[in-house]
Amino acid sequence: MKEKEAYHHGDLEQKILEEALSWIEKENIVSLSLRGIARNLGVSHNAPYRHFPDKESLLIAISIKGFSQLRQTLQQASNNHPDDAQKRLEAIGVAYIEYAVQNQAYYRVMFGERQKNVRSCPALQQVANEAFAVLVNAIKTGQTKEVFIEETTEQLARVCWSLVHGVSMLAIDDQLMISDSDSILELAQIATKVVSQGLSTRAK
Amino acid sequence: MKEKEAYHHGDLEQKILEEALSWIEKENIVSLSLRGIARNLGVSHNAPYRHFPDKESLLIAISIKGFSQLRQTLQQASNNHPDDAQKRLEAIGVAYIEYAVQNQAYYRVMFGERQKNVRSCPALQQVANEAFAVLVNAIKTGQTKEVFIEETTEQLARVCWSLVHGVSMLAIDDQLMISDSDSILELAQIATKVVSQGLSTRAK
DNA sequence: ACCTGAACACCGTTCAAGT
DNA sequence: ACCTGAACACCGTTCAAGT
Numbered sequence: 001m002k003e004k005e006a007y008h009h010g011d012l013e014q015k016i017l018e019e020a021l022s023w024i025e026k027e028n029i030v031s032l033s034l035r036g037i038a039r040n041l042g043v044s045h046n047a048p049y050r051h052f053p054d055k056e057s058l059l060i061a062i063s064i065k066g067f068s069q070l071r072q073t074l075q076q077a078s079n080n081h082p083d084d085a086q087k088r089l090e091a092i093g094v095a096y097i098e099y100a101v102q103n104q105a106y107y108r109v110m111f112g113e114r115q116k117n118v119r120s121c122p123a124l125q126q127v128a129n130e131a132f133a134v135l136v137n138a139i140k141t142g143q144t145k146e147v148f149i150e151e152t153t154e155q156l157a158r159v160c161w162s163l164v165h166g167v168s169m170l171a172i173d174d175q176l177m178i179s180d181s182d183s184i185l186e187l188a189q190i191a192t193k194v195v196s197q198g199l200s201t202r203a204k
Numbered sequence: 205m206k207e208k209e210a211y212h213h214g215d216l217e218q219k220i221l222e223e224a225l226s227w228i229e230k231e232n233i234v235s236l237s238l239r240g241i242a243r244n245l246g247v248s249h250n251a252p253y254r255h256f257p258d259k260e261s262l263l264i265a266i267s268i269k270g271f272s273q274l275r276q277t278l279q280q281a282s283n284n285h286p287d288d289a290q291k292r293l294e295a296i297g298v299a300y301i302e303y304a305v306q307n308q309a310y311y312r313v314m315f316g317e318r319q320k321n322v323r324s325c326p327a328l329q330q331v332a333n334e335a336f337a338v339l340v341n342a343i344k345t346g347q348t349k350e351v352f353i354e355e356t357t358e359q360l361a362r363v364c365w366s367l368v369h370g371v372s373m374l375a376i377d378d379q380l381m382i383s384d385s386d387s388i389l390e391l392a393q394i395a396t397k398v399v400s401q402g403l404s405t406r407a408k
Numbered sequence: 409a410c411c412t413g414a415a416c417a418c419c420g421t422t423c424a425a426g427t
Numbered sequence: 428a429c430c431t432g433a434a435c436a437c438c439g440t441t442c443a444a445g446t
Contacts, residue, residue: 028317034440035439044412044413046410046440046442047410050410054439111373111379112317113234128379154381155391156394158371158391159391159398163363163367165370165374166369166371166373167366169369173315175322176362178362191366194363195367195398195402198398198399198401216428238420238421249420250421250422250423251428253422259420411446412446413442413443413445414443415441415442418439419437420435421437423434423435424432425431427429427430
């Protein structure tokens with residue numbers, strides 16, 4: 001298994017990422033420290049600087065990985081419902097919330113307080129846009145079929161994104177007075193149904 | 205103007221709260237420090253400890269004030285539309301988002317990463333519940349009039365809360381690719397309209 | 409690509425002793 | 428209800444000198 005013998009780790013970069021996520025899972029993002037990660041991994045306190053120029057870069061690396069996973073998750077959900085635009089939108093929404101709840105550490109980093117805003121990192125901006133694009137495409141398709149109302153596609157996508165982001169964040173932060181994941185899934189289904197109804201051109 | 209002459213401040217507690225909010229507005233919540241606040245106010249680095257036992261308590265005090273303001277804002281919006289349940293709900297939603305955008309520092313503290321979850325502070329829990337209750341009441345009224353669909357009131361309230369929270373947070377964090385406050389208001393109107401339509405029992 | 413170890417300027421928090 | 432000043436254990440980050 002070991003590719004190198006001279007040092008403690010074969011792939012310190014990977015271990016740093018894992019340890020950071022596990023730390024955030026157990027504690028929180030505020031208490032996360034590079035020194036703490038190094039300590040837990042048994043390496044010197046400046047070993048991480050061989051892989052990440054600073055703490056912010058570590059968080060950005062996690063964000064990029066997270067948005068890439070999210071994009072893939074949303075794309076799969078979208079592909080599963082090629083015919084019914086309303087069901088497709090709901091499936092994307094539920095998949096989004098499920099990703100967030102099941103990958104809380106990633107999600108917190110992706111949307112946590114950053115020193116600089118998203119635009120400062122083009123690679124992050126790029127993959128975040130790609131995830132957003134899955135939603136935009138689903139809505140555009142529904143509009144073309146005249147299943148969804150005529151409104152700027154991007155605006156409607158922002159509405160949908162906001163809803164699932166709100167559910168996800170409040171659920172992760174335990175501010176919904178419901179804790180078991182069954183209830184959250186139920187809420188996700190109701191939420192996505194409400195918004196897909198709200199976007200619908202058809203009477204009920 | 206000065207009520208006390210013996211020391212530098214008449215009301216240091218108030219000034220600490222103001223300085224903290226102004227700091228968060230200009231920088232961010234991560235870089236906020238008690239020592240920095242004391243420095244900016246020209247008092248010793250442990251003077252704040254006369255008013256707040258620790259940093260967390262300062263953030264909780266700000267949160268409580270924020271939720272109290274939010275509750276009042278939502279209640280006013282609700283009162284302005286006594287007859288039309290749908291318009292009332294939309295007005296509450298728009299008022300929520302406007303509060304968040306216009307009071308970004310408060311809102312970030314209210315929903316930022318806390319060391320302990322909300323439940324650890326009963327006073328905070330209480331006032332947050334009161335704000336949430338405005339939304340619950342508005343939905344319940346609409347359901348009684350059979351304007352809104354039959355679903356658990358709390359679940360529908362969570363859906364609405366999630367939507368406006370999502371819009372607010374993404375707007376504050378500048379992740380919606382729109383910056384001017386006019387566009388955000390427009391988005392708020394579309395978002396609340398979509399969800400009030402989604403909750404509606406009536407055909408369009 | 410790591411190590412040790414020192415260094416600097418920052419934290420939160422707690423003292424002790426003052427006014 | 429503040430002050431000064433020391434102290435402790437922590438940070439992020441940057442060195443210098445090693446393997």
